[in-house]
Amino acid sequence: MNELQLPSIDYGALAPTLIMLGAALLGVLVEAFVPRRHRHLVQLSLALLAVLAALTFVVLGADDRLITIGGAIAVDGPTLFLQGAILVLAAMALLLIGDRTVERGGYFVAQAAVTAESAEDRRQAEAQNGTTEVYPLTTFAIGGMLIFVAANDLLTMFIALEVFSLPLYLLCALARRRRLLSQEAAMKYFLLGAYASAFFLFGVALIYGFTAGTPGRPAGVDFATVNAAVAESPASPVLLFGGMALLSIGLLFKAAAAPFHVWTPDVYQGAPTPVTGFMAACTKVAAFGALLRVFHVAFDGARWDFTPVLGVVAVLTMLIGAVLAVTQTDIKRLLAYSSIANAGYLLVGVLAPNSEGISGTMFYLVAYGFSVLAAFAVVTLVRDADGEATHLSRWAGLGRRSPFYAGVFTFILLAFAGIPLTSGFMSKVAVFGPALDGGQAWLVIAGVLTSMVLAFPYLRVVVLMWLSEPGESTPTVTVPGGLTSAALMIGVIATLVLGVVPGPLLDLTTGAAEFVR
Amino acid sequence: MVHILANAPAEPTGTVTYATADGLLGGVWLLVAIPLLSAAVLLLLGRRADRWGHWLGVAAIGAAFVLGLTYFLQLRGLENKSVELSLWDFITVGDLRVDFGLLFDPLAGVFVLLITGVGFLIHLYAVEYMAHDAGRRRFFAYFNLFVAAMLLLVLGNNYVMLYFGWEGVGLASYLLISFWSDRPSAATAGKKAFLMNRVGDAGLAIGIFIMFATLGTTQYDEVFTGVGGLTATTVLVLGLLLLLGAAGKSGQFPLQAWLPDAMEGPTPVSALIHAATMVTAGVYLIARSNPIFSANTTLQLVVVSVGALTLLIGCVIGAAKDDIKRVLAWSTVSQIGYMFLGVGLGGAAYALAIVHLLAHGFFKANMFLGAGSVMHGMKDQVDIRRFGGLSKYMKITWITFMMGWLAIIGMFPFSGFFSKEPIIVAAFEREDWTAWLFGGAALLGAGLTAFYMTRLFVLTFHGPKRWTEDIEHPHESPALMTIPLVLLAIGSVGAGFLLSTSVPDWLEATAGLGAQEEPHEAVLSHAVITALSLLITVAGAGLAWFLFRAGTATAPQPAGILVTAARRNLYTDAVNEAIFEKPGIFLTRALVYLDNRGVDGLVNGLAAGVGGGSGRLRRLQTGFVRSYATSILAGALLVVAAFLAVEAGWLA
DSSP, X not given: OOOOOXXXXXXXXXXXXXXXXXXXXXXXXXXXXXXXXXXXXXXXXXXXXXXXXXXXXXXXTTTOOEEETTTTEEESHHHHHHHHHHHHHXXXXXXXXXXXXXXXXOSBOSXXXXXXXXXXXXXXXXXXXXXXXXXXXXXXXXXXXXXXXXXXXXXXXXXXXXXXXXXXXXXXXXXXXXXXXXXXXXXXXXXXXXXXXXXXXXXXXHHHHHHTTOTTSOOXXXXXXXXXXXXHOOSOHHHHHHHHHHHHHHHHHHHTOTTSOTHHHHHHHHSOHHHHHXXXXXXXXXXXXXXXXXXXXXXXXXXXXXXXXXXXXXXXXXXXXXXXXXXOOBHHHHHHHHHHHHHHHHHHHHHSSSHHHHHHHHHHHHHHHXXXXXXXXXXXXXXXXXXXXXXXXXXXXXXXXXXXXXXXXXXXXXXXXXXXXXXXXXXXXXXXXXXXXXXXXXXXXXXXXXXXXXXXXXXXHHHXXXXXXXXXXXXXXXXXXHHHHHHHHHHHHXXXXXXXXXXXXXXXXXXXXXXXX | OHHHHHHOOXXXXXXXXXXXXXXXXXXXXXXXXXXXXXXXXXXXXGGGGTTTHHHHHHHHHHHHHHHHHHHHHHHHTSSSOOEEXXXXXXXXXXXXXXXXXXXXXXXXXXXXXXXXXXXXXXXXXXXXXXXXXXXXXXXXXXXXXXXXXXXXXXHBSBHHHHHHHHHHHHHHHHHHHTSSXXXXXXXXXXXXXXXXXXXXXXXXXXXXXXXXXHHSOOBHHHHHHHGGGSOHHHHHHHHHHHHHHHHHHXXXXXXXXHHHHGGGSOHHHHHIIIIISGGXXXXXXXXXXXXXXXXXXXXXXXXXXXXXHHHHHHHHHHHHOOBHHHHHHHHHHHHHHHHHHHHHHOTTHHHHHHHHHHHHHHXXXXXXXXXXXXXXXXXXXXXXXXXXXXXXXXXHHHHHHHHHHHHHXXXXXXXXXXXXXXXXXXXTTOSSTHHXXXXXXHHHHHHHHHHHHHHHHHHHHSSSOOOOTTOSSOOOOOHHHHHHHHHHHHHHHHHHXXXXXXXXXXXXXXXXTTOOOOOOOOSSOHHHHHHHXXXXXXXXXXXXXXXXXXXXXSSOOOOOHHHHHHHTXXXXXXXXXXXXXXXXXXXXXXXXXXXXXXXXXXXXXHHHHHHHXXXXXXXXXXXXXXXXXXXXXXXXXXXXXXXXXXXXXXXX
């Protein structure tokens, strides 16, 4: 019997992931052993410290280009950049999640198992602090995302997908207010997510079948094998195309691309707003990081076959996101459809057949993440006695009541609309330019046209805030505590700076746009 | 510089270079910065500065004058009398490099002294004149802003800096004309000035674009060095556009109509901006751009024609007006016509035009302030038919105004004689029959000027009293107003002789202005022209004295065709209305109609389509997981089918 060959493991390169997962496990222990009144502080500090430590390791290892742990993980430019992006955005999201001054006791319910709308539930909504289990859950999710963007074979990618999805399902269900809506959202997200995972897994199986018989290689689902198989596998191409289709469905579901976007508005609306922000920013980064890797590394040889199909998906996504945003009456749903449309623009960058497309997509992800977190931070502040006032009619005349926050929100909306001197403009340039160079003009035309449609709902909110008279029901903006202020300011300043001096980040993405194979 | 020399084609004006400013002259930027800072302080502090703000404004201009004088004296010691100070790169986009730089040379130097010197006196005068106005601090802020912009205009070392100052003075002028914006006439006059200036400014802007497109630069030295390499047509177009800009700012034909209306502003504004300095910016532009204008004879002919035509228009209309400030305004239009005539003649006449400009700055400011003093004593009456006999009541105003009057009509030995008469002589020095045309026009203008200015003077200060009932005893203005009058009157007497003997030599160091040509033989001898012009002047003045010594009717009288036409500004307003305003209004209406029906219809239709589609699509979002799962499944089937179709080659 042969001796078992243990794969070599580069612990330094894996450190960010290990830190996050370790911190999550530690967080579970904290739940068990630390007294209740200290838990919030300990958990928040632990999570933030872990993010900072992981970020430090990402920065220290910025020059790593290697494949480790038996080919399961690739640490290269895109991995490190996207991990860094996820960690920075996750830190902002943690600041929002940890705020307990805007909503007394935090945005989360104290005991999720209590029947919603019961007398006991009302009591706990009034008096008790939110559960602190959200921190280990968030930390687990971040860890899963870090693996997801680094995964170098389809099975690792699937595991990572589940690792970051399951905590998100739970987080969605933990809203302190409107608990039924929150639980419904979590349920929907879980069912549809499981459904999409099944597609993904079925796709992996078909691809595995396709790689069998590739000259000189055993069958497998690591990207190098898949890449080789696309070029010279004797198996039927039906396996390849079927597998590619099912695989992309699983990923496009997470990225919220049409027609797999249907969960997005309901979940974004029902989930606690900081969690929505976390999903809109970090899940987006993770999903598009995986899409970039799968299509630029594994299926690179079949580019001319998948581009038209995914191009149609991109156009459909932009169109549905933009058109449906027009008639939304709830600010969180509006931002959800805007996030769907943005997924369409990001797909344009993914489909650009050059490394500028990769760097442009990465720039877009970071810029959008900062803006969307800032937007949801403002949403948490506009509230009345019943919690957040998310119906748009309640935002009428907000500019008179709270000019500063209305101004900030206006700025973010202008960034979403792609007005120059904001990061939104630069990021659209960054994805549309490479697509034009790569001969995908039709995608760019669709992108520009839908951007015009999409500007309407944004400007409608701006007009509503500034030009309408404030009504009796216009809520005031709560003055945020330090954590939310910090997250909001980081987001706004990043949106401005990336619009005015995008050079450094663009250079960084350009330098990081090379995958290892 | 080596690079430019290597590429420079052979041209007549020679290569233009400037020395770098160092030592004391390195602080030239302070000239612009001090008034600008003062304006900012006055505007930002608001009411807190009401008590002392006007003195800050006066002090800023005084400091600028002292500094300007110091730099001026410093400049005299230098060899080529020109220094350039590059502060920072203003605009660097692609090939466009614009320097935020200043050029202090003899031409800029005399303008700096005029602007700060006369400006200081008028600021001083305004302290008293505006004493009872609640907006005095704001007035001084705008006044300081104007001086800063005007200094930037004359000190810039490239056309973009000039344009910067050009727009700055335009802004200040607009703000000050409509300073009493609660009067509809002032608001309308401000708007009129703004719009007509826009026409000229657009010309200047396009001219600068052409410079950049053909020469790749807007720096004075590089433009003047490169202009010899351009085709005649390019130079003509460029020059005409610059001329359009100059005509707009200086109230020359066909953009003269705004200047008389601009008298709605406070009188110190009329004196400083619309008589002494800003309106001469057009003359400055042409004098500064002399290598461009000298490079094309057609261009020079156009400039001369504009000057000659405008000077006659100004005289004729000025003779028919009854508002003291409007008469002075039309005389300004007419005198700037003389300056345009001078700069258009080219060669040595550039310097003559500048001399006349400086002399005019003194005597016209003097007369405007005098008019303000009269109005001050007569309860803001401006109609000269309701004055008369004021010489007994306002001794100082009377004497000083007399100095200005004698200066403007060109009587020996007052300053107008030394500055205007050489231009008339130069007009007679052309080669062909145009010598008679332009010389004759200049001579006729001198006679008409003598007539209407004497009419103004006699009707105001002599003859029987024709005052309105509410005035019993007109009073002389306080010392703060009369001291500037006296100083400016001294300037009106002496400046002409001093300037005409020193300035032409001094200006020789300015790029191009020194390029003296051999003068042509004049069609009449110098002595004959001098005698003729004096004779005509005396005849014009004598006629006016004879007609108006016994006063005039206090209401408008029926008049012949010419006088009626002159009262209506020679129908130029009517022409503007018929040619530009009416078609413009029609075009606007047509576009609005098209926009409402066509564009809006299309856009609204599209918007309604999107909204309707959105409303329908929304219904697909039912909220049921089962329908979501179905739509995902349908999507999945479509995607798989599409991939398989690709595989089967159906989509190829």
